[in-house]
Amino acid sequence: MSEQCGFCGAVYWKEEKNTAHKYTKCFHDGKVQLPAFPDAPELLKALLTENSPDAKNYRQRIREYNSAFAFASMGAQIKPPRGTGPYCYRLHGQMYLRVSPLYASDQHKESYGQLYIFDSSEATEKRLSNNQNCLQHVFEKLDFMLKEINPFAQSYLQMHRLVQEHPTTSVKMVFFEDKNFDMRRYNAPTLCTEVAAIFVGDNGEPPANRDICVYPFGDTCQSISPLNQCCDPMTYPLLFPRGECSWNTGMEHVEEWRTAERTRVTQLQYYAYRLSQRNGFSILPNSGKLFQQYIVDAYVKTEGSRLHFL
Numbered sequence: 001m002s003e004q005c006g007f008c009g010a011v012y013w014k015e016e017k018n019t020a021h022k023y024t025k026c027f028h029d030g031k032v033q034l035p036a037f038p039d040a041p042e043l044l045k046a047l048l049t050e051n052s053p054d055a056k057n058y059r060q061r062i063r064e065y066n067s068a069f070a071f072a073s074m075g076a077q078i079k080p081p082r083g084t085g086p087y088c089y090r091l092h093g094q095m096y097l098r099v100s101p102l103y104a105s106d107q108h109k110e111s112y113g114q115l116y117i118f119d120s121s122e123a124t125e126k127r128l129s130n131n132q133n134c135l136q137h138v139f140e141k142l143d144f145m146l147k148e149i150n151p152f153a154q155s156y157l158q159m160h161r162l163v164q165e166h167p168t169t170s171v172k173m174v175f176f177e178d179k180n181f182d183m184r185r186y187n188a189p190t191l192c193t194e195v196a197a198i199f200v201g202d203n204g205e206p207p208a209n210r211d212i213c214v215y216p217f218g219d220t221c222q223s224i225s226p227l228n229q230c231c232d233p234m235t236y237p238l239l240f241p242r243g244e245c246s247w248n249t250g251m252e253h254v255e256e257w258r259t260a261e262r263t264r265v266t267q268l269q270y271y272a273y274r275l276s277q278r279n280g281f282s283i284l285p286n287s288g289k290l291f292q293q294y295i296v297d298a299y300v301k302t303e304g305s306r307l308h309f310l
Helices: 042-049 053-060 062-069 112-117 120-130 136-149 151-165 231-235 267-275 288-309
Strands: 073-078 091-099 171-175 197-200 212-214
Touching (some): 042 136, 053 062, 053 136, 062 120, 062 136, 062 288, 091 231, 091 288, 112 120, 112 151, 151 171, 151 197, 231 288, 267 288
Antiparallel strands (some): 171 212
16 A cells, blocks of 8 residues: 555545545545554554464464453354455444453353452463463463553452442443443542442433443343444453544534534444554554454444344
């Protein structure tokens, strides 16, 4: 790719210009401008680029590693194509995302976000029992990394501590649909993290339909709306290790280029910007099979939102 967008730095092939002889698929004529992702953690950069046995195993099993560290479970019918050609991620039918209570019931093993309240060795043992082709020491390194830098992991641990301190009081953790949520609906939360508010006692109104609420106990999982900004970082912690939130319904166009008819960034515009190739290292395009899954997931969410709107 020899051409570069002068606005956002996306790179293109020369013939990708539109009829006005401009590259606009990435930033949509100046309407979309998103913050750059922070630098990738050195551990992930090494696993995605080096030729060591650990790195090769990680890239080969990257979907398994991601699923082991995800905060939300993804339900979908995966239909690999027939034959022996290159890997292709193919999804059939609907996709469901769910989040479980903080603690597993007696009938179920701990999984997903529930594993972040355990120490590294115990959590690794539980993850390895379901992913025996993965490597124990890679699990341990990833667990340490995410507990250090991921606000969702830190939120689960903080909630666990509050439940232990207030065993007879109602506790809930809410991941809000929009980062600009109105906290005036609630009494002051006991604790706020970068991505969530944790309440001890019955505070404020119930969460909105698209908010994600985690309770300590329960027999059912809560569905996650694809319109919630926490959907991507909770599903793909190894693509967004610092918990970078994704598109939300309140995301606005750049004021200078905003029109009276359209003022907000659509899901399609958001993903077009994020998926554009740029110079320098980025976790997304280097994540192989997991990147394929993310692209299919983005397409399904975008099409689903269009149908929901209709």
